[in-house]
Amino acid sequence: MTLKRLLLAASAAATLVALAQPKGAGELPARDQAPSTPETALTLDDKALYMEHCASCHGESGDGKGNEELERPARSFLLGGYSYGNTQKAVRRSVIHGIPGTPMPAFGATLGTDEINAVADYVISLGPPGTIVQPGESVLVVEDRPVVVKGMMPAYEQGAFREPRSLIVGFPSGTTFQFRAEDSRLLTVRQGEFLDRRDWGGRGGSELQPLGTLTWKASRASRDFTEFVDAESGQGLRRKVRRTEIKGDDVWLHFDLLDEGGTRVGGGQEFLSFLMVNDIPVPMRAILGSGESRAVKLRELPGRESRANDSVDVTTTSDGLVACVLDDAPNMRIYLHAPAWTPSLAAAFDASLRKKD
Numbered sequence: 402m403t404l405k406r407l408l409l410a411a412s413a414a415a416t417l418v419a420l421a422q423p424k425g426a427g428e429l430p431a432r433d434q435a436p437s438t439p440e441t442a443l444t445l446d447d448k449a450l451y452m453e454h455c456a457s458c459h460g461e462s463g464d465g466k467g468n469e470e471l472e473r474p475a476r477s478f479l480l481g482g483y484s485y486g487n488t489q490k491a492v493r494r495s496v497i498h499g500i501p502g503t504p505m506p507a508f509g510a511t512l513g514t515d516e517i518n519a520v521a522d523y524v525i526s527l528g529p530p531g532t533i534v535q536p537g538e539s540v541l542v543v544e545d546r547p548v549v550v551k552g553m554m555p556a557y558e559q560g561a562f563r564e565p566r567s568l569i570v571g572f573p574s575g576t577t578f579q580f581r582a583e584d585s586r587l588l589t590v591r592q593g594e595f596l597d598r599r600d601w602g603g604r605g606g607s608e609l610q611p612l613g614t615l616t617w618k619a620s621r622a623s624r625d626f627t628e629f630v631d632a633e634s635g636q637g638l639r640r641k642v643r644r645t646e647i648k649g650d651d652v653w654l655h656f657d658l659l660d661e662g663g664t665r666v667g668g669g670q671e672f673l674s675f676l677m678v679n680d681i682p683v684p685m686r687a688i689l690g691s692g693e694s695r696a697v698k699l700r701e702l703p704g705r706e707s708r709a710n711d712s713v714d715v716t717t718t719s720d721g722l723v724a725c726v727l728d729d730a731p732n733m734r735i736y737l738h739a740p741a742w743t744p745s746l747a748a749a750f751d752a753s754l755r756k757k758d
């Protein structure tokens with residue numbers, strides 16, 4: 402969703418929060434996920450597609466011995482051994498999103514749906530017939546839509562505690578956000594595969610194992626920071642997640658705003674999505690809140706402040722985030738997981754504000 406739409410949704414949602422029955426705003430149409438039929442695959446020359454796009458790494462016969470020098474060997478398709486599954490759905494996912502952290506590129510932007518289905522069917526057909534490999538049994542894979550999982554996460558840095566109640570949100574692009582459930586504070590952002598759900602035999606619950614590489618973690622200061630304050634007393638308000646919602650490609654966390662005594666004074670949403678900057682997805686979070694029994698406002702954010710343009714204030718934080726507040730939505734802060742407000746980020750931000758969808 403574009404920022405423009407988010408702004409509209411934000412004001413609608415704010416009104417709804419005030420009415421104490423938030424439902425988000427605007428239903429998105431159901432996504433078209435029609436699987437390919439064999440007929441469509443047959444009309445394409447799947448072998449030619451494979452030769453053009455895949456053989457340089459996976460080899461002309463599919464034996465994993467292509468001409469390209471790789472730091473990691475490409476998969477041989479002849480043996481039927483797959484780490485990420487060989488169902489059409491699983492292979493399509495590997496092809497569309499690539500395998501982050503390995504040379505396997507993402508073809509989602511270069512090949513069309515039919516072409517992807519055709520190469521997927523082709524590589525599956527190279528393996529021994531009848532072998533179906535599901536993605537590693539305990540490995541949770543994000544396919545076409547974001548996934549939200551609750552569970553225990555290991556300590557994310559030395560000296561930190563395990564996070565027994567975490568909320569983990571995985572996106573098809575390979576980004577994983579980890580929140581603490583109590584206060585819906587973002588703890589880490591990772592990039593790569595999603596989660597391994599190990600079972601410790603029911604003793605003390607099972608710990609989830611994040612599989613991606615850590616790209617951001619909350620600094621000590623940001624862990625104590627409360628986004629909203631009581632407008633009158635200046636007292637910080639704690640966020641408590643009430644429910645999560647997956648809408649199309651985006652995820653919404655609906656939260657209550659609680660004062661020190663645990664009394665609910667308002668509510669809001671955190672919206673998780675991406676801003677495309679030069680074809681690279683930059684994780685984006687928008688946090689929006691409003692009061693009910695009392696007025697609430699955003700707390701000032703430590704960092705370097707600047708006026709980006711007529712309507713946007715930007716703060717660059719010390720822990721590698723760019724935070725924007727728009728005049729139109731003074732109770733919404735948008736975090737971009739980028740270390741600086743660069744011209745290309747600014748251009749993508751502006752374009753998203755202008756774009757109607």
Ligand code: HEC
Pocket residue numbers: 451454455456457458459469471473474475476482483484485486487492495496500503504505506508520521524
């Ligand atoms: C630049 C080299 C490169 C190209 C081009 C490439 N791949 Fe890959 N591919 C890899 C590597 C390396 C891996 C192994 C990743 C790993 O270590 O897990 C891989 C893994 C895969 C997997 C996952 C296998 C598993 O273990 O589950 C699939 C499926 C796949 N490739 C399909 C394709 C298809 C189809 C194409 C063409 C559209 C293609 N690849 C093009 C390098 C490449």
